[in-house]
Amino acid sequence: MASSNNYLFFLGCAIPYRVSSYEVSSRKILAYFGIEIVEMPEFNCCGLPLDAIDHEVMLLLAAKNLAHAEQQGSNILTLCTGCAGTLKKVNKLLKEDNTLRQHVNEHLKEVNLEFKGTTETKHLLQFLKENIGIDKIKAAVTKPLTNLTVAEHTGCHLLRPKQFNNFDDPENPQILKMLINATGATCLEYVDETECCGAPSAGINDKFALQLARDKLDHIKAVQAQALITICPFCHIMYDTNEMRIAKLYNETYDIPILHYPQLLGLALGLKPDELAFNDLKVDPKKLLEQIINP
Amino acid sequence: MTESSNICSQTCLENQSIKTSEIDSQFKYELVKLSGSENFLKCFQCGTCTSDCPIARYSDNYRPRTLIRMATLGLKNRVLNNDTLWLCAACFKCSDRCPQGIEVASVIRVFRNLAIDTGCIPQVFKDQIGAIFDSGYAYKIPESRIKKRETQNLPPLPKCNTENLYRLLKNTKMFKKIQLYGEVPNGLKQ
Ligand code: SF4
Ligand code: SF4
Numbered sequence: 198m199a200s201s202n203n204y205l206f207f208l209g210c211a212i213p214y215r216v217s218s219y220e221v222s223s224r225k226i227l228a229y230f231g232i233e234i235v236e237m238p239e240f241n242c243c244g245l246p247l248d249a250i251d252h253e254v255m256l257l258l259a260a261k262n263l264a265h266a267e268q269q270g271s272n273i274l275t276l277c278t279g280c281a282g283t284l285k286k287v288n289k290l291l292k293e294d295n296t297l298r299q300h301v302n303e304h305l306k307e308v309n310l311e312f313k314g315t316t317e318t319k320h321l322l323q324f325l326k327e328n329i330g331i332d333k334i335k336a337a338v339t340k341p342l343t344n345l346t347v348a349e350h351t352g353c354h355l356l357r358p359k360q361f362n363n364f365d366d367p368e369n370p371q372i373l374k375m376l377i378n379a380t381g382a383t384c385l386e387y388v389d390e391t392e393c394c395g396a397p398s399a400g401i402n403d404k405f406a407l408q409l410a411r412d413k414l415d416h417i418k419a420v421q422a423q424a425l426i427t428i429c430p431f432c433h434i435m436y437d438t439n440e441m442r443i444a445k446l447y448n449e450t451y452d453i454p455i456l457h458y459p460q461l462l463g464l465a466l467g468l469k470p471d472e473l474a475f476n477d478l479k480v481d482p483k484k485l486l487e488q489i490i491n492p
Numbered sequence: 493m494t495e496s497s498n499i500c501s502q503t504c505l506e507n508q509s510i511k512t513s514e515i516d517s518q519f520k521y522e523l524v525k526l527s528g529s530e531n532f533l534k535c536f537q538c539g540t541c542t543s544d545c546p547i548a549r550y551s552d553n554y555r556p557r558t559l560i561r562m563a564t565l566g567l568k569n570r571v572l573n574n575d576t577l578w579l580c581a582a583c584f585k586c587s588d589r590c591p592q593g594i595e596v597a598s599v600i601r602v603f604r605n606l607a608i609d610t611g612c613i614p615q616v617f618k619d620q621i622g623a624i625f626d627s628g629y630a631y632k633i634p635e636s637r638i639k640k641r642e643t644q645n646l647p648p649l650p651k652c653n654t655e656n657l658y659r660l661l662k663n664t665k666m667f668k669k670i671q672l673y674g675e676v677p678n679g680l681k682q
Contacts, residue, residue, distance in 0.1 A: 208649070208650065210629045210630040210631055210633075211630075211631070213629070213633050213637060213638075213641075213649055214629070214630075214631040214633050214637065217637070217640065217641070217644060217646065220646060221644050221645075221646065224646070236647060236650050237650040238650075239650070239651065239652065239653055239656070240628055240649075240650035240651065240652050241624065241628040241629075241652045241657055242624050242628060242629060242630045246617070246620045246624075246630045247617075247620065247621065247624065248582075248601060249578075249582075249601060249604045249605070249617060250604070250605065250608055250613065250617055250621065250666065251605055251608070251664070251665070251666035251669075252527065252528065252601065252602075252605055253664055253665065253666065254661060254664055254666050257660055257661060257664065258624075258660075261656075261660055297527075303663075304660055304661075304663060304664070305660070307659040307660055307662070307663070308656045308659050308660050353581075353582070353583040353584055353585075354582075354584075357583070357584035357585065357587065357588050358584045358587045358588055358595065358597070359588050367588060392546060392583075393546050393581050393583035393585075395546075395581060396581075397580075397581040397582050397583075398547065398579060398581045400614070400616040401578050401579060401614055401616065402551075402579055404550070405547055405550045405551060405579065405581075406581075408550050409546055409550075409581075474644065
């Protein structure tokens, strides 16, 4: 295994395409804890979007990224649950299945790479818990968000399929809750916490995607969450970008800001909303920020 | 009206009577050889997958249990030439909860992989194939976004070597198929 402190930053495609606030705030909190970030030397999509078209191509795209990390003697840190799910899955499949590994390596040879199985992929959530630690995060909080009650949404690809999730309970996820509690905020329970955001259906059938997002917003509104905390660019787009559209479509009012977890943590660490790209959010967080800053 | 913007000609036809002429008795043996659907014949039709499926909750036609049943019966064309296949959100609830240990979402994925031979590919996927071969990224990242990175103090985006991508994929089956779609991405014209 590559040395545990050595991580390549795997940005994925959705974040630079639409959700840079997640990247800005993540880099800020990682820097706060002194984590050195190394950029990918060469990058391509993790492969997930093409799994539907051709499984083999997905495997190759993922394996190429893993092999780049191996070549650098590094592990991979990713912010996107889709990338994390895919890279973790392919890593495990190739480590355990010799025939498949040989097949993939035949193709990788064309680009002078080889998959050996010496790297590990972690999503930011897992990295925060295992490499920084909840206690250290708690101790670093200078502005505890004690008067804030929020809800969490961990996202499908980090939790399921369960055989590829080696760090949280897929039926009753706890880690994002623990990390939220570490900021001083209270994390509420609500109906159907592990339900899909609907993002993969957008573009195929927007109606179903928006229905799913609406269900989530209804459920967190019912418990009076002041914000929803996400850790994936797709889930964030689904709720933040679509909240006003959903409200109009179903004649509802929500006004619930959707924050990336690093934005929430950043505030608790005393970072300024500007540094954490709060002005990129579509659902106006002004009221929420006022309440946090002048309780 | 179909639920998935008319990708191909039909939606789930579970209520139509079955003609022996449409049964492909070899289809299930084809499927058990493919990675992802190896054990799909263990399905005992309990319906857990459909009852847990968030898409089935809203769709009148999308039913993972029914798709698996149709495949077992050999109704290959009904399964593959079928708009509803593309509705699955890949949330993996069905895979985690199937009492028979079938990775239902992977079975659906196998159906999709086979369905592309019929040319039934939703436009979003065509766009993503094109973008990946052109740039390595699944979306065409607008120039304005790339410029904005500087003002946000973000480093330049990691580069993709599309020549390497071409070399990596040139011997795959999909590479040959993709030429059939007629819209060959720039990155592939080498
Ligand atoms: S949950 Fe499994 S056994 Fe039950 S119907 Fe679905 S695939 Fe078949
Ligand atoms: S993975 Fe697809 S079929 Fe399975 S429950 Fe989720 S949406 Fe339904």
